[in-house]
Amino acid sequence: MNxxxxxxxxxxxxxxxxxLLTLTSIAPVRAVTTENVFNRFKDRLLQVRIIDNATNxxxxxxxxxxxxxxxxxxxxxxxxxxxxxxxxxxRIEYVTEDNRVHQADLISIDVIHDLALLSGDxxxxxxxxxxxxxxxxxERIYTMGNPLDLGMTIVEGTYNGLTDDTMHERILLASALxxxxxxxPSITKDGTIVGVNVATAGNSIGFLVPExxxxxxxxxxxxxxxxxxxxxxxxxxxxxxxxxxxxxxxxPFPTKHLDSYSVPAxxxxxxxxxxxSGDDHGPYTTADDYCAVKNNIFLNSRMxxxxxxxxxxxxxxxxxxxxxxxxxxEEYFAHPQTSLSGDKDDFTEFKCKTNFVQKxxxxxxxxxxxxRYKSFDxxxxxxxxxxxxxxxxxxxxxxxxxxxxxxxxxxxxxxxxLESLAWKPR
Amino acid sequence: xEAPLILExxxxxxxVRERHLITQFPVRIGRGYDNDIIxxxxxxxxxxxxxxxxxxxxILVSDLKSENGLFSLHPLVRHEVLSIEENQRIRIGxxxxxxxxxxxxxxxxxxxxxxxxxxxxxxxxxxxLPVFWLxxxxxxxxxxxxQSYRAITLNNLISQVLPLFIFIILWSxxxxxxxxxxTHKYYFAxxxxxxxxVMAGFYLLEPLFSYIEFINPIYGLxxxxxxxxxxxxxxxxxxxNLRQSTPLSKRRAGxxxxxxxxxxxxxxxxxxxxxxxAFNSQPQFSQVLKAPMFNPRKGQSIDHFFANTxxxxxxxxxxxxxxxxxxx
Numbered sequence: 001m002n003x004x005x006x007x008x009x010x011x012x013x014x015x016x017x018x019x020l021l022t023l024t025s026i027a028p029v030r031a032v033t034t035e036n037v038f039n040r041f042k043d044r045l046l047q048v049r050i051i052d053n054a055t056n057x058x059x060x061x062x063x064x065x066x067x068x069x070x071x072x073x074x075x076x077x078x079x080x081x082x083x084x085x086x087x088x089x090x091r092i093e094y095v096t097e098d099n100r101v102h103q104a105d106l107i108s109i110d111v112i113h114d115l116a117l118l119s120g121d122x123x124x125x126x127x128x129x130x131x132x133x134x135x136x137x138x139e140r141i142y143t144m145g146n147p148l149d150l151g152m153t154i155v156e157g158t159y160n161g162l163t164d165d166t167m168h169e170r171i172l173l174a175s176a177l178x179x180x181x182x183x184x185p186s187i188t189k190d191g192t193i194v195g196v197n198v199a200t201a202g203n204s205i206g207f208l209v210p211e212x213x214x215x216x217x218x219x220x221x222x223x224x225x226x227x228x229x230x231x232x233x234x235x236x237x238x239x240x241x242x243x244x245x246x247x248x249x250x251x252p253f254p255t256k257h258l259d260s261y262s263v264p265a266x267x268x269x270x271x272x273x274x275x276x277s278g279d280d281h282g283p284y285t286t287a288d289d290y291c292a293v294k295n296n297i298f299l300n301s302r303m304x305x306x307x308x309x310x311x312x313x314x315x316x317x318x319x320x321x322x323x324x325x326x327x328x329x330e331e332y333f334a335h336p337q338t339s340l341s342g343d344k345d346d347f348t349e350f351k352c353k354t355n356f357v358q359k360x361x362x363x364x365x366x367x368x369x370x371x372r373y374k375s376f377d378x379x380x381x382x383x384x385x386x387x388x389x390x391x392x393x394x395x396x397x398x399x400x401x402x403x404x405x406x407x408x409x410x411x412x413x414x415x416x417x418l419e420s421l422a423w424k425p426r
Numbered sequence: 427x428e429a430p431l432i433l434e435x436x437x438x439x440x441x442v443r444e445r446h447l448i449t450q451f452p453v454r455i456g457r458g459y460d461n462d463i464i465x466x467x468x469x470x471x472x473x474x475x476x477x478x479x480x481x482x483x484x485i486l487v488s489d490l491k492s493e494n495g496l497f498s499l500h501p502l503v504r505h506e507v508l509s510i511e512e513n514q515r516i517r518i519g520x521x522x523x524x525x526x527x528x529x530x531x532x533x534x535x536x537x538x539x540x541x542x543x544x545x546x547x548x549x550x551x552x553x554x555l556p557v558f559w560l561x562x563x564x565x566x567x568x569x570x571x572x573q574s575y576r577a578i579t580l581n582n583l584i585s586q587v588l589p590l591f592i593f594i595i596l597w598s599x600x601x602x603x604x605x606x607x608x609t610h611k612y613y614f615a616x617x618x619x620x621x622x623x624v625m626a627g628f629y630l631l632e633p634l635f636s637y638i639e640f641i642n643p644i645y646g647l648x649x650x651x652x653x654x655x656x657x658x659x660x661x662x663x664x665x666x667n668l669r670q671s672t673p674l675s676k677r678r679a680g681x682x683x684x685x686x687x688x689x690x691x692x693x694x695x696x697x698x699x700x701x702x703x704a705f706n707s708q709p710q711f712s713q714v715l716k717a718p719m720f721n722p723r724k725g726q727s728i729d730h731f732f733a734n735t736x737x738x739x740x741x742x743x744x745x746x747x748x749x750x751x752x753x754x
Contacts (some may be wrong), residue, residue: 264615283577320575322717330715342707348741350709353734354643355726363718363725367711368732372741380565380739383709389718407739409730418728 011100022163036144038154044128047146048075048104048118048183050082053089063145063184064118066127066217074214075183076198077109080116081300083171084109084229094120097152108221110261111233111297112240112306113168113213114198114291116183116223128185130215131192135159141194143175143206145184153181157206166295167244167270167306170207171195175205184237199295208401234376237297237305238405241379242294245402245409248308252308253420261388261396262422263312270294271308284317284328290337297404303346305379305404310417311337313397322392327397333365333387338401340381348372356389362423368414373404382410390423396406429528429588430491431485433463436515448525453477455518456490469494469519472630477525485525487516494519511524536673550616559594562622563587569629594621605671613670624663631655641721643712653691700735 050060062079066072073094083090083106092104104118124382135141139159146152157175173186177200186194186208195208248267256265266273272294277287290311297306313332317325352369364386373379384400404409434451435444446463455463458472465474469490478486488507489496495504497517510516515524548554570586571578598617605613632652639648664683668674674682725731 059611063571139586242513283575317575321572322719324575326715326717327573330713331575333715334713336709338708340707344705346705351738351741352709353647353731354645354712354730356643356723357728357731358725359728363721365712365715366731367709368735368738369709370735370738371709372739385709387659387715389715389721390697392719395522407736411735413730414730416549418731 008277013275019222026378032141034154034156037187037189038152041128041144041187041275041326042152043097043126043145044191045146045152045184046096047149047152048073048079048091049095050080050090050266051093053091058149059090061146061149061180061375062182063180065144065183065185066120066122066125067117067130067193067214068127069125071106071125072218073104073118073120074118074196074218075116075118076196076209077111077114077116078298079183080106080118080177081298085300092118094118096122106229108217110213110217111234111236111299113217114175114298115209115214116216126192128187128193133192133194133323135188135194138159139188141173141175141186141188142187143177143181143182143197145177145197145379147178147180156184163207164269165272167268167293168295169210169213169381170198170295171210173208174204175206176204180356192323197238202407230375231300234379236381237376238406240297240306241405241409245405245413247302247423249412249416253416255341255420255422256289257314258289258312258314258396259394260424260426261312261314262420263289263396264291264310264328264417264420266291267308270359283291283319283340284325286316287314288312290335302343305373305381307401307403309338309402310398311402312399314394315397316394318393320393323396325393326389326420329387329397332397333385336383336385336399338399340383340401342371342401345373348374350381350383352383357386357418359418360423361390361423361425362421364418364421365389366418370407370410376404378406379404380407380410381405382414384417385416386418386421388423390406391425396421396423431512432526432528433525433528434524435465436524437523438520440522449475451477451479451485454490455523458493465519465521467519467521470521471519474518475516486510493520502698517713549619550613552615555615555618559591560621560623562594562626563591565629566590570635572633578725589706590625594618594625597621601671606669608672609670616670617667620666621663624659627662628655631659637716637720639712640714640716643714645710645712647712648714655688657691658696660690 005331029298036331044066046064048062048064049058051057053058060082062075064070064073064075080092081091092106094102094104096102106116107119108117108294109115136159141157141159143155143157144152155175156265157173160172162173163170171194181197183195184196186195193211193214195210196204196214198209199207201207206339224286253264253267255262270293271291273287273289273291279286288311292309296304298304315328315332317328320328348371349367350371352367354365354367357364357366366384366386369383370380382402382405386398398421400414402413405413430447430449433446433448434442437443438724453462454473455461455465456473457465457467457470473490474492475496476488476490478488480486486507486509489495489505496508497504498508499515499517508516510525512522512527513530515522545622566587567583570583598621599616602612602614603615606609635648636653638651661683663687665679666678667678668682696737697710
C-alpha cells in the first residue's frame with residue numbers, strides 16, 4: 001500500500017513543504033542590519049531533532065525557539081508528529097547555538113494550527129518576546145531557522161498580511177523559506193515574535209502561524225500535565241470540525257448553474273474553486289467544477305484531515321443514444337474523484353449505502369460512504385457521491401468528500417448538500 | 427451332457443483378448459502347441475493348467491507343475507488345485523482366465539442418438555450453421571455497440587468479434603474430433619451451433635443482471651448474479667458436447683458437466699480472491715447506471731435516505747489493530 005505524502009491531497013496547487021527558520025538574540029540597536037538581528041537573537045534559536053531510538057539517527061529535523069526563561073520551546077507540530085504517534089520509538093533532542101545537545105519533552109500540541117511546545121533541560125534561557133503589535137504590509141520581518149541542516153540562517157522578508165483563503169489564519173510572508181526552517185520564528189527587528197514558520201508555496205512565498213495561537217497554546221498548556229496525546233488530537237479535531245461545519249451550515253449553500261442543474265458553489269472564502277468547461281471528447285462534452293479547502297490538517301506522514309472537497313461533472317451528448325450515454329455516466333460514476341488514500345493501520349474500509357434520492361424532478365443515484373479513524377473515536381471520512389438519472393442525454397455527477405468529521409456532521413452536511421442540488425428543465 | 431461354457435482370456439488390463447467355446451473337458455492350457463488352448467504369454471509354462479469337471483458339475487483347475495504357478499485373485503493366493511465359480515478370474519503368468527455360461531447377463535445396448543428429432547435436425551444441419559453464426563455475431567455487435575460510449579470502427583468491431591469466433595471454431599473442432607473417435611461422426615455443425623448459442627447467452631444475461639442491480643442498488647449484485655451464467659452456460663455447453671460425442675447417460679453427462687464447471691469457476695474465483703487487496707482505501711458501492719426509462723420508481727426523500735445510515739458509522743475495531751500507543 002502506498003503511503004501518500006500529505007502533499008498528494010492537494011492536487012491543485014499547494015505543495016506544503018516544511019520550513020524552518022531560527023532567530024538570534026535580541027537587543028535594540030540603532031543601525032538595524034540583518035547581521036545585527038541575527039547576532040542579537042541567535043542564542044534563542046535551536047534545531048529540533050527527532051531521533052529514532054532504534055538507530056540513534058536523525059529522523060526529522062526542524063527548528064525551534066525559546067519562548068520563556070525556563071526552557072520552554074516552540075516549534076511546529078509536524079516537526080514532532082512522529083514522537084506524538086510513536087512515543088516509544090522516538091525521542092526529541094535540540095541543539096542550541098553553542099552546539100550543545102539537550103533532551104526535550106512534549107508539553108503541548110495544537111494540530112489545528114500546527115504548533116507544539118517542548119520543555120527543554122536548559123535553564124535561564126534567553127527568550128523571544130510576545131508583544132501586541134500592528135504590522136503593516138511591507139514591514140520587514142526576519143525569518144530564522146536551520147534550512148536543510150546547513151546551519152542557522154536568517155532571511156529577510158516582508159509581512160504581507162493574513163491569508164483570507166485558508167481555513168485557519170496564516171500570515172503571508174514574502175521570504176525564502178526552506179525545508180528544515182519549520183518551527184523557527186519570524187520576528188521583527190526588536191525580537192518580537194510575529195509567527196512560527198510553517199509552510200512554503202514555492203519561490204519566496206512563505207506562511208507563518210500567527211503568534212496569537214502560540215500564546216493561546218502557552219496559556220492552556222499550563223493547566224494540564226502529562227496527557228494522552230491521541231485523546232488531545234481527537235478532541236482538537238472534534239471541536240474544530242464542529243466549529244467549521246456548524247458555521248458552513250448556518251445558511252443554505254450558495255448555488256450556481258451547471259447547464260440545467262443547480263449545484264453548490266463556493267461555500268466559504270477559504271474554499272477554492274476551479275472550473276473547466278466545455279471539453280469536447282468527440283461524442284460527448286464535459287464541464288467540470290472542483291472545489292477544495294486550501295490547507296488541511298497534517299497529522300502524520302500518512303494522514304491529513306479536515307478536508308472539504310466537492311466536484312461536479314456535467315456530461316452532455318447529442319450523438320449517443322440513452323443506453324450508450326448512461327454507459328458514459330457509469331464510467332464517471334464508478335470513479336469518484338476524492339483523492340482519498342489511507343491504509344489499514346489508520347482507517348477502517350468504507351461502508352456505503354446506495355439508493356435513489358428524489359429532489360423534485362431530479363432523481364439521483366446516491367452513495368453515502370463512511371470510514372472510521374481507528375485512532376480517533378467518533379471521527380469519519382465521508383463520501384457522498386451522486387449521479388443524476390433524470391435526462392436521457394445529459395447528466396450530472398457530483399461528489400462531496402469530508403475528512404475527519406463526526407457522524408452527525410457528515411449527515412447534516414450531506415443533507416444540506418443534496419438539498420442544494422436541483423434540476424430545472426429548459 | 428453339461429451346457430457348454432465360454433472361456434475368456436484377459437490381458438493384464440482386464441480386457442478380453444480371446445474367447446473359446448468349451449464343449450468338453452478336460453481342457454489343457456499352456457504355451458506349447460500340444461495344448462487345447464495355446465497362450466502367447468511368455469510367463470506361462472509349456473503345459474500350465476488343466477480344467478476338469480467333477481461329478482457334481484464343479485470346475486476344478488489344477489496346476490501342472492508350472493514354473494510360475496496358478497493363482498486365485500482378491501486375494502492373490504497360489505493353489506495346486508482350485509475349484510472355480512462362473513465368472514471367477516484365475517491368473518497364470520500375466521494372463522487372467524475366467525469361465526462364463528451361455529446365459530451370462532450382458533449390458534443393455536447403447537442408444538445411438540443418430541436418429542434425430544426435428545430439433546436435432548436443425549441443430550446438426552450444416553446449412554443452419556451460418557444462420558446461427560450470423561445471429562450470434564449480430565447480437566454481439568449490438569451488445570458491443572450499446573455497451574460502449576466511444577465511436578465504433580469496423581476495425582475494433584472485428585477485433586472484438588474475431589476472438590469469439592476463433593473460440594467457437596476451436597472448441598467445436600475439438601469436440602468434433604471426440605465425436606469422430608467415440609461415435610464415428612463429426613457433428614461439427616451441432617457443436618458449432620451449440621457453442622454460439624451458449625456464447626449468445628452471455629450477452630443476453632449480462633445486461634439483465636446489470637439491470638437488476640440498477641433497480642436494486644446493492645453493491646456486487648450483478649457480479650454475484652453473473653455466477654449463474656458463469657456456471658450455468660458452461661454446464662449447458664459441456665452437457666450438450668458430452669451427450670453428442672460420448673455414450674454417457676443423461677445423468678452421467680449432467681454430473682460431469684456440473685462438476686467440471688464448478689471446478690473451473692471455483693479455481694478462477696479462488697485466484698481472484700487471492701489477488702484481492704487486503705485493504706481497500708476506496709469506497710465500494712453499486713455503480714450501475716441506466717437511462718431514466720429503466721427505473722420507473724421514484725427515489726427516496728433526502729431525509730428518508732439518511733434515516734437509516736447510522737449503521738454505517740458502526741465499525742468493529744479489533745483491539746489488536748495497530749493503534750498508536752498512548753503517551754506515558
